[in-house]
Amino acid sequence: MRIGKQDAPFSAICTSDAERITVRGRDLCGELIGKVDFTSYFWLLVTGEMPTATQKFFADAVLAAIAEHGLVPSVVAARMTYAAAPEAFHGAVAAGLLGCGSVVLGSAEVAGRFYADLVARAAADGEGVDTVAAAGIAELRRDKRAIPGFGHPQHSSGDPRANLLLALADDHGLAGPHIEMLRALHAALPAVLGRALPINVNGAIPAVMLDVGFPLGALKGISLLARTASLIGHLQEESERPIGFILSGAAARAIEYDGPAPA
Known part of the structure; x- marks a missing residue:
């Protein structure tokens, strides 16, 4: 067929x-x-x-920025999988990567596509970046969608990784249309959303990588490659200092059953 x-x-x-x-x-x-x-x-x-030397510098920087952030869902999934199937190291790595999606880890791709679309719209329509950014946020809010690349549950006052990547971009004279759009979105948030949100690392990474010339279609690969390195480190530790079943037990204790009782 x-x-x-x-x-x-x-x-x-x-x-x-x-x-x-x-x-x-x-x-x-x-x-x-x-x-x-x-x-x-x-x-x-x-x-x-x-x-180029600049492209390599920023690829190194973003890979280091996104590789590790503690016991995030991808790491928990991998360590619990390895605890249950220690013969399947590759399966545990895969388990950690399969959840790379629009909320966690894979959100850099979502953000990058959003920024690239707004940059293209501004170029095609001749509208100012600030106008296009505000309209883009308003469209997401009408559909009750999150603004990709903004907010963080822990780094509410500013994601240090994002701040550093953007500062490095400024230092290298890299800031182009995607970083400009990212900053315009950040500036427009209080008026459109009613409150400010920090730029997170999954907002800074696509803006930096697109401006340095990395292809849009491969953005998720940055997160996958970086997190694979981290998962291998966690699984090596899991083999020597296992916590997978501790994580599983903690989940069982944290969640209460609220279904019907037996008849």
């Missing part, structure tokens, strides 16, 4: 023969292994081009 388009049977990522492995047009053993750092290799794999 034919499903979808099947008229472009090509890939530009990798090929190999008996003597050589070629990745994005480069000899893996001759040009990459031992000569290129992993962040640059990641950028090459995604974009087909080696990053």
Whole structure:
């Protein structure tokens, strides 16, 4: 059964023969292994081009920013899975990544698409950034949707990771249309929403990465790659200092049954 388009049977990522492995047009053993750092290799794999010094700097920065934040849902899921199935390290990593969605971890992609849409709208309509930002917030509120990239349950006075990434962008003269839109949204919130909200790390990451030239369609990959490193660290600790069943027990104690009693 034919499903979808099947008229472009090509890939530009990798090929190999008996003597050589070629990745994005480069000899893996001759040009990459031992000569290129992993962040640059990641950028090459995604974009087909080696990053500039600025692109590599900010890719490193955002990967470090989003990798670890304690016992967040992805980590809890992974550690509890490993406790139940210690033979499935890969399954525990997968369990931690499967919840990368619009609320936690994957929200950078949602925010990035929102900012990119507003930037395109401002360019097409010739409207001011502030006007487009306020209209964008109003549209989300009419649909009772959250404003992506703003607010944090713990860092209510300001997400230090977001603040640092944006300060680094300013220091490097990087701030472009997506960071400008992010800041316009932040400024418009009190008037449209009725209160201020801090920019969180999942707001800063897409604005910075889009302005530095990372592709919109691969934004979620930043969070997935970074959190995979963190999950491996947590699972190594779980193998030596297990807390997975402690987490499970704490959940059972925290939730009370409110269903019907037996007849």
